[in-house]
Amino acid sequence: MKFFNYLLLFAVVGAVSLTSCNTGSSKKGNQGALGGNLAERVYVAPGEHDEFYAFISGGFNGQLAVYGLPSGRLFKVIPVFSVDAEKAYGFNEETKPMLNTSYGFIPWGDLHHPDISQTNGKLDGRWVFVNENNTPRIARVDLTTFETEEIIEIPNSAGNHSSSYVTDNTEYVIAGTRFAVPVPQRDMPINEYKGNFKGALSFLKVDPETGEMNIAFQIMMPGFDYDKAHPGRGKSHGWFFYTTYNTEEAHTLLEVNASQRDKDFVAAVNWKKAEEYIKEGKFETMKTNYAHNIYDEETHSAKTIWEKEVKILDPSKLPGLVYFMPMPKSPHGCDVDPSGEYIVGSGKLSANVTVHSFTKMLEAIKNEKFAGDAYGIPILNFEDVLAGTVVQPGLGPLHTEFDGKGNAYTTFFISSEVVKWKLGTWEVVDRKPTYYSVGHLMIPGGNSQAPFGKYLVAMNKITKDRYLPTGPEVTQSAQLYDITGEKMELLLDFPTVGEPHYAAGIPADLVAPNSKKYYKLEENKHPYATLSEKDTKVVRDGNTVHVYMTMIRSHFAPDNIEGIKVGDKVYFHVTNLEQDYDVPHGISMIGANTSEMLIMPGQTETFVWDATAEGVWPFYCTDFCSALHQEMQGYVRVSPKGSDVPLKWSLDDE
C-alpha cells in the first residue's frame, strides 16, 4: 500500500512537472521567443478586444453568460430562464410574461446547450438558441441586443436535454425528451411505463427574418431517453441524429436497469421526410396548452400567447421517417463532423468511441437490410453502418467537437482529459488532462460546417483546488486550450458563473458590429412611454395610479408627487430620455417590493409600488449616471385613505 502511494505520488508530481515544462518548450517551438509566455497569448491589453465571443451556459442558474476569448473575461450575464436582479428580468412588469409556462410563472430553470444560428452551414451570428432542461422550453437570444427575445414551451415532453441545436440554415431548432412520459399526461401506474410512455422529438420552425419560432411538428417516439442530438450537415443535411439510452425502458434504478443492453441506439430522423408527411396531412392534431412568450423590442414588453395544439407524426406508421443505428453502451454525446459523414457516439460505459457513417447508413436503408425493428421503427445492423472505432482512447467519453482540419476532440469525464484523434484513421494524436472531470467542450463554430479551429474550451464539472477556496462551494471552471499545433496546449483557467454546461463560440467580428448602442425614442411603442418631460403626468384610476415619468441627466420628471393614498397600487412607468451610448439610469423606491430597475437609453420599464403607509417616501437613481447622480432623487407623499390631498406632480415646483 505504501509502495502504491509512493508510486501514485511520483506519477502525479511527474505529470505536473511534465505538463508545466512541456508547455513551455513546445510553445517556444511554435511561437519563437516572443511567444514564450503563456500569459501573453491570453492577454488582451487594456482597451483591446477579444477575438471571440463565448456564450457559456450557466446550467442550473438558468442564464447565459458572455465571455471573451482568449482572455476568459466575463462581459454580461443574459437572464433567460431565471429571474435576474441586475436586469430586473422577471421582476419588472415588462419581462414577467417571459417566464410564464403552463405550470405557472417559473422563476428559474436549467439552461444547457447554446447553439448559434447558421446560414449555409456557417455561423451567421444572429441568434443564440438555448434549451431549458427541467420545464421543457427553448429560448432565442438576439445578438444585437443580447437579450432574450422569445421563449417557447415544449408540450408532451420532459427533461428537454437533446436540444437546442440548429440545422444548416436554421430551418429548425430542435427539442427532445429525456424522460419519457405518458402522452397525453394521465394518472397511471409507474411500472406500466414499458410500451406506454412516449418520447416526443420536437421540431421548431424558425422564421428566417424575425427568428420567431413555432412548433412545426412532434415525432412521437418509443419511451426511450433521448439524450443528445446533432443535425446532419452538408451531405447529411435533412437528417437529425439523437443518442438514446434506457432502450430497456426501465422505470426504476436506471443505473443498473438501463445498463443491461450491450447497445442502445442512435435515432436517425429524416426531417425532410417529416415535412412531406406534414404536407400530405399524415399527422394527428393533438390538443394541448403551452406558453409562447415573445419580447417586442419596440414596446419593450413581453406577452404570452397560449398555443393550443400540436401536429403529431407517428414513426411506426410512417415509413422512412426514423431508423435506429445500434450504438454501444448508453451513449451520451451525439456529434456530427463538419462534412456530415461521421456520426460520433460516446457510450458512457464503453471503452471505445464509435463512429457511424452516413453514407453506409443510406446504403443499408436503400438495401432494406434491417436487423429487426423497435415499435415498428427499423433497426440497422451495427456492422453495416460502422465507420470506425477509436480504440480505448480514455474512460467515460462524453462529447466530441471538430477543428475543421480532420481532427476530432473528445472529452473523457472519468479519466479527466481531452483526447485529439483523427477522423478516418481513428488514431489518437494527443491527450491533455483537464482540471477536473470535463463535461462538454467547445470549439468556436465546432457545430457547423466551418469550425474556427484555434481554441478549445473545456468545461469542467469539478474544480476543487484550482482557485482560492470560497468555502464548500467553489467557483465553476472552464479551461482554454490552443489547438493550432499538433499538440494541444493549456493556456488558461477561468471561473464561470453557474455550471459551464456547454457553450457556443463565434469570431467577434461576426457579432460586435451589429451590437445595438441604444433604443431610439421615436421607435419606442411602449403603451406607457413618455417621450418628453412636458408629457409627464400622474393618472388615477380607482386605487391604481399610473406615474408617467422620465429620466435624464440628472433628474426625474416629476420628482415630487402628492395625492397618493394608503392602499394605492402605484405603477411607475419610467422612460430614459437619453439618446447616448451607455447612459442608463436606475430607479429604486423605498420598500420597493417588485423591482428596482436599470433602464437603457430610449427604453421604458415599469415597476409596481404598494403605498402601505402614510409618509413622504424617497426614490433615487441607482446607476451612477453622471456627475450629479447623487442629486437624482425625488419624493412621493402618501396620505391617509380618504384624505383630500389632490393628485399633484411637479419638477422644480413647476
Place this chain on the structure above:
Amino acid sequence: MKSLIYTLFIASALIFLGACSGGTDETSQAGAADADILKNTPKGQASVVDNESAPNILQVAIGSPDHTTLVAAVQAAEIEHVLVNAGPLTVFAPTNAAFEKLPAGTVENLLKPENKQQLATILTRHAAPGSYAIDDLKKEARKGRKLYMATGDYLDVTVEGDDVYINGIKVLASIQTSNGIINVIDEVILPKSE
C-alpha cells in the same frame, strides 16, 4: 513514511520551480512589450468611435464652422475628454468672432504650450454642471438663482425682453447635445475684474 513522501513532494516541487525559473527573462521582455501596448491604447473617452448616438458637445463643436477657435483651444488645453463626459454639462461656446474681440495676440499667446493651464482655466469658466438651455436660464433668472460654473464662479443670469444674458453676455442660441447643452455666445467670459 508520510513525512518522507511530503519531503519528496516539496523537493520535487522546488526542483521544478527552479527548472522553470529560466522563464524570468522572457517575462521581463514581455513586460517591455506590454508597456508598448499600453502606450498605444486609446487615450480617453474622446476617442470612442460612436456614429449612432446623438452627437455630444465636442462632436457638435467640431462640426460648427463658427467654433474653430474654441475647438483649437480645447485641444490645446487637452480638455476634450471633459466635453464628452457623461456630464451633464452646459458649455457657453464663444464664436470665432468672440475670440477676435480679445486684444491682438491674446489667443496666439494662450495657445502656447506653456500657457496650457491658464487656457484650461479660461475655458472651464465657460462650463456649468447641469443642463441649461435658454428656457432653463430664463427660469434661473425668474427664480433669482445664479449659475455655478466649473471653476467655482457664480455668473449672473438676467433677462431683457426675450433675451437672456450671462454676466451681461447675450446667449444667441441653445443646442441640445447627448451630454448637455451648448449655448452660443459672441463674447469670451472673462473673470470679473473687481
